[in-house]
Amino acid sequence: MKGRFGRLPSMQALVGFESAARLKSFTRAADELYMTQSAVSHQIRTLEELLGQAVFRRMGRTVELTDAGADLLETTSRTLSTLSSGINRLDFYTKPGSVVFNCPPAWASHWLLNRLPDLKRVCPGLDPWIDTTIEAINFDHSETDCAIWYGDGAWPGLTVEKLYAETLSPVCTPAYASHFNNFQQADQLLEADLLHDERWEGWNSWFSAVGINRVAPVTGVNFSDPGLMLESALAGHGVALASLPLARHAIDSGSLVQPFETTVGTGKSWYLVGEPRRISRPAARSFWDWLLQQSRSTSHEQI
Known part of the structure; x- marks a missing residue:
């Protein structure tokens, strides 16, 4: 040949x-x-x-x-x-209930997985293919039906629905918080094991928001993956400045606590994004609608 x-x-x-x-x-x-x-x-x-x-x-x-x-x-x-x-x-692709869904690994592990039982209950015929490839999806050259993107929502030619404005706040396990008298004062965090990710909106932004102008400690474990940082907090390793949309399930279940109500925004949001023709398929549309319903299902998660 x-x-x-x-x-x-x-x-x-x-x-x-x-x-x-x-x-x-x-x-x-x-x-x-x-x-x-x-x-x-x-x-x-x-x-x-x-x-x-x-x-x-x-x-x-x-x-x-x-x-x-x-x-x-x-x-x-x-x-x-x-x-x-x-x-x-x-x-x-020949299965009538197939849907190809792309999202960041942190979103899949901390937002989506615990909701899959509800998906099977509400849409029993759906069989999603969950793709956590981190490279940007080109809908013109992939089989992806819809995706979760983080940014400003300006993606011409695509159907875009805002799910959550990104907000960050300290979280840790109840056991870890108990070592600091449950963090009665924000400056107690300066003595804690702070967990870091690669966002530029780091601990200094949060400390500034609560009126503490000291430079935050730079010691502590650093993570390129915010989901892994959240796992570290769940393991009791310290306090993470975590995404509340991703940490909400762990907070509501009692696995994590949010010692302070103060949050800082990043100026960006989580969006549900899809190619209009593909999300018009019955299976993709059902999955799309379920994602929107889930994102708006509780007062904690209102946009």
Whole structure:
């Protein structure tokens, strides 16, 4: 096969080669592939003629890979495995209740997962594919139906619904708070283990909001993932300046406490974003409406 990818053997030849190389026998490969031994031998000969070199050494009833054959086996096994996985994924798109949803890992673990039982109750026919790829989604070149984006909401050509204005506030476990008399005063936080993420709206912003103008401690664990920072707070490692939309479930369940009502905003919000044509599909529209309902379901989470 010629063209964009140069000289490529047939798929049948690669499958036959991989089986014979893995089993070290043309006969056993033939049994596995429901072919005759001569058919497998013909595939291997065709492959070797295309490559211009041997990939097997024939040794009686067994075969051994040449150095070139061993190299080719590694590539072939990896390629066939990737292709098989990709083809198996396509079955998802034929399911009537399929919805491809992209969101940040922190959103999936701290907002979405605990709500999935409600989704199955309200929309029992929906089967979402939850993608937590962090790269920006291009709806023109992906199968994504809808996504959660963080920003200013200015994305022309897409349907955009604001879910939450981002607000940050200190959170920790009740047990950790008890070591500081449940944080009666904000300046007690200066002596606590502060957990940090990579937002520029850091602890200094919050301390300034409560009238404390001292520079916040820079010691403590730093996280690139706000979801992992929240997990650290849940593990009792310290106090996180956390996203309240993401921490709300843990606060409402009592796993975390919010010692102070003071919050700081980031000037950005969480948005539900979708390509208009795709979210018009019944399954995608049901999922979209459920996400909106969930985001507005309690007074804690009103926009």
